[in-house]
Amino acid sequence: MAHSEEYLERYNLIDEATGKRFQATSLINPNSNRPNLTYEFGGHTRVWRWTRERMKAAEAAGEIYFPPRGGIPRQKRFLDEQEGVPVSDVWTDIPPLNSQAQERLGYPTQKPLALLERIIAASSNEGDVVLDPFCGCGTAVHAAEKLGRQWIGIDVTHLAIGLIEKRMTEAFPDIAFEVKGRPQSLSAAMDLAARDKHQFELWALSVVDAVPWKGGRKGADGGIDGIIWFKPDGKRTEKAIVEVKGGGTGVKDIGRLAQVMQREGAPLGVFITAQAPTRAMERDAASVGVWENELTGRKHPRLQILTLAEIFQNKRPDIPWVDASAVKKARREDTTKQGKLL
Numbered sequence: 001m002a003h004s005e006e007y008l009e010r011y012n013l014i015d016e017a018t019g020k021r022f023q024a025t026s027l028i029n030p031n032s033n034r035p036n037l038t039y040e041f042g043g044h045t046r047v048w049r050w051t052r053e054r055m056k057a058a059e060a061a062g063e064i065y066f067p068p069r070g071g072i073p074r075q076k077r078f079l080d081e082q083e084g085v086p087v088s089d090v091w092t093d094i095p096p097l098n099s100q101a102q103e104r105l106g107y108p109t110q111k112p113l114a115l116l117e118r119i120i121a122a123s124s125n126e127g128d129v130v131l132d133p134f135c136g137c138g139t140a141v142h143a144a145e146k147l148g149r150q151w152i153g154i155d156v157t158h159l160a161i162g163l164i165e166k167r168m169t170e171a172f173p174d175i176a177f178e179v180k181g182r183p184q185s186l187s188a189a190m191d192l193a194a195r196d197k198h199q200f201e202l203w204a205l206s207v208v209d210a211v212p213w214k215g216g217r218k219g220a221d222g223g224i225d226g227i228i229w230f231k232p233d234g235k236r237t238e239k240a241i242v243e244v245k246g247g248g249t250g251v252k253d254i255g256r257l258a259q260v261m262q263r264e265g266a267p268l269g270v271f272i273t274a275q276a277p278t279r280a281m282e283r284d285a286a287s288v289g290v291w292e293n294e295l296t297g298r299k300h301p302r303l304q305i306l307t308l309a310e311i312f313q314n315k316r317p318d319i320p321w322v323d324a325s326a327v328k329k330a331r332r333e334d335t336t337k338q339g340k341l342l
């Protein structure tokens, strides 16, 4: 383990010859009755810790510090020669993730990456396989990849697997890994919808890059299953409300989503349905109108219906994801309008 800040502050002197940081520690012997260690050195007669020969050798090696104005000589203890502190069985130097932590993914039991890195570094070698059979949002597999280990992560919920897929591709853009157990076909997704409504919902949300509402907990959702956050101008955050229906559906559901969008002040809504929508549903969705992104001038349907079949044809919601070049262009035009130089 690295030294604490408090420890490092003790190394407050710099050796002129080498530029190395050191602290000056006492050379005085705590025993007063040691005639063979009593001699004059540096203008002081004291009982020293070392024999005269050893003291002379240390002086020749530049290991003795002579304080200004004839102070008592001391030993130079160089920082780079001190070993780190062995890790104890109580770790207090890695703080838990706070609600504002950059690495926070919203998974309720998420652990700090630094913690898993220490555990993996201490208990495996590069190239070893790390298995986390309850991997949650994948902190252990992230640490394993970072430290050059192979890894296998297992979790029972699609919320975890969806998050890990996103997390790993964002952290390691060139990474290649295989995901097993996610619906790979329309019939597999239909089967999941019939078997487990909640897991189907979590899977569908992860496919459209939505964050499950209230961390994916079951229960009354107030008409919201998930949220897609986006920044249409690269600064302001907006949301699309996502509603997932694995079973029967009808116009009532569209009306309800429109109401929730209004209540939440959300410019967009996405309705994911296993069943194909009726004409009336499509009509009602279209009647919610379009939302124009001021930055790009593009119009996006406010209430979008996306079927499972379309998902497997790789269709995704029409979200104004922030486009760095559009933002740059708009800022440039804006600045030019104001007559300022870039």
Ligand SMILES: C[S@@+](CC[C@H](N)C(=O)[O-])C[C@H]1O[C@@H](n2cnc3c(N)ncnc32)[C@H](O)[C@@H]1O
Pocket (backbone or CB within 6 Å): 107, 109, 110, 111, 133, 134, 135, 136, 137, 138, 139, 140, 154, 155, 156, 157, 160
């Ligand atoms: C404490 S969390 C893991 C947290 C993880 N270490 C992290 O930092 O994100 C435990 C995980 O076990 C998963 N789990 C529970 N029962 C399971 C089972 N039978 N098989 C696989 N995973 C399961 C849960 O979904 C949950 O994500």
